[in-house]
Amino acid sequence: MTAIADLLLPMSPGILLALGGLLVPFLSARISRIYVLALPAVLLAYIFALPDGSHAAVSFLGYELELLRIDNLSRIFATIFMIAAILGNLYAWHEADPVQRTAAQVYAGSAIAAALAGDLISLFVFWELTAISSVFLIWASGTESAFRSGMRYLIIQVGSGVILLAGLIVHVNATGSIAFEHFGLDAPGAPLILLAFGIKCAFPLLHNWLQDAYAEATVTGTVVLSAFTTKLAVYTLARGFAGTEMLIWIGAAMTAFPIFYAVIENDLRRVLAYSLNNQLGFMVVGVGIGSELALNGTAAHAFCHILYKALLFMSMGAVLFRTGTCKGSELGGLYKTMPLTMIFCVVGAASISAFPLFSGFVSKSLIMSASGKEGYWFVWGVLLFASAGVFHHSGIKIPYFAFFAHDSGRRPKEAPLNMLLAMGIAAAFCIGIGIWPEPLYALLPYDVDYVPYTTSHVITQLQLLMFSALAFTVLMLYRIYPPELKSTNLDFDWVYRRLLPRGLVAIGRAIDTGYKHVTDDAKTVIRSAMSLSASVFAPGGLYGRTFGVGNAVAIIAFLLLVALMVSYSAV
């Protein structure tokens, strides 16, 4: 017994949070509210108390599992995940549903445990756990479309895990090692592992589960969802595939294409999901460049991004909670009765747009500078375009259409106090990091030799943003800007939600029609054969006809006559 305890100590904070979360259903709502704030707060301190290195080794089927690896890269992700768990739980304080509260703890815990896992087998286990636990946050909405969306989410996420397992098997067979270290593309099984990471990271064409699910989950669920899954994938990419050049181009594509969709999307939570996708692109570019500066940028941007994205989702969640809708076409003028939510939303919007003095500015610029330093002029141009574009939809569109624009006549109450507190803390982080980035820089995986606030950097960034705002204003004044319309915009998920089902149905119909033809023809042949034989052999048919007795006697008499004549003539 002591031996096992020695092996498991210190225990991974993620596993502790997930196990602790399982206690929630047995506590009353009042106690569990406090409990889910206290537990991650204690574990956050515990993460900082843990020394660097590998702990909690467990033997399993002849492999050494490494449940707790603490180094500079895993620590920053575990830290921000834990902070996100605390904020999410505070935001969900009013929520009485034990299912959601339990799911959120298990989900956050498994994401942290995955980030701290030092080997592929335990990574795979927690990878799947995040999928299975988080789907309850979508299903908790209770609508038919949320159920379907959750099903699609689950299939895709578990699929990612299965592909990861396949890659892991190939890798272990070829190398005999289950260590989760840097792979690069040439390692055995690496393409499969990269694909699994890519699905969870919402690579282009693998991305639709994100917009699909995050717009369907509950008010509080989406806030929790937005923090973990994709950033866990960013962490695993940074760990396993730093410096893989393909990722630079994938990331650049990710920053660019979602913003077109974001401009015309009506559901504001879906707009945020598209811009989440775009921000992930920046991080993936950082991983692809793979220099120390770039990886620092990826880690820093993930840290800031979790905070401001959660803040934006919280503000839209508050709007949804108070008005029952999140559609731009049905909102507007809410600043009159929800001023604090509006202010927090603007802080989040300024952060994601990387305004000077807000968190995005001090983290995104690391990645921009890295791409400039390495001479990727085209990628740098795309990132700059994406920076301007993200300001357009997350920076302006979200606050403008929700809180200003045309007055919807809605006069909802201000968000509940616990939501305001959670938003306030997140906003304080956004501004605090923006003004004083040194503590964040100290957490980064490599030493930082970077000054974000130079005259040239501040002015060029302000020029970019202000002229983007000018573009928005001019387009609005001339009524060119696309209005918010009730609509669905077709994205790649059309392929598996419409084309393939329809295609399969069409193929099925074709098979059905062909089968019907063949069977019909066969039936016709058989039927005509039957009717022919019936007409021939039936009573009254050619063969089945009966003769009258008189006729029969006459024929027999005739035959006898013939026989008689033959026998006489033969004599």
Place this chain on the structure above:
Amino acid sequence: MSDHSENHHHGAPAGEAPRWLDDKRNVKKIIYALFAVCAALFAADAFYHKHPYFEAESWFGFYAVYGFVMCVGLVLAAKGMRVFLMRDEDYYDRDR
């Protein structure tokens, strides 16, 4: 900025005191302030030394022009996408 959405416009409930932003003249003030800030930022390029990674960055007002042009292009492209990609709100729910 005026409302140009094609949705049903409710407007403020009767008897509510108008707010500062409800006055069109104040909205104009904000727009003019934005113009002034943009002009000042554009002119600011003459007064400091850049540290460019690429040649384009050292062109006068590059970031300003790039930001404006790319955003207009983004919106026009997105508007064009609507022609091909926009469907009803209940597009995926209809055949259930």
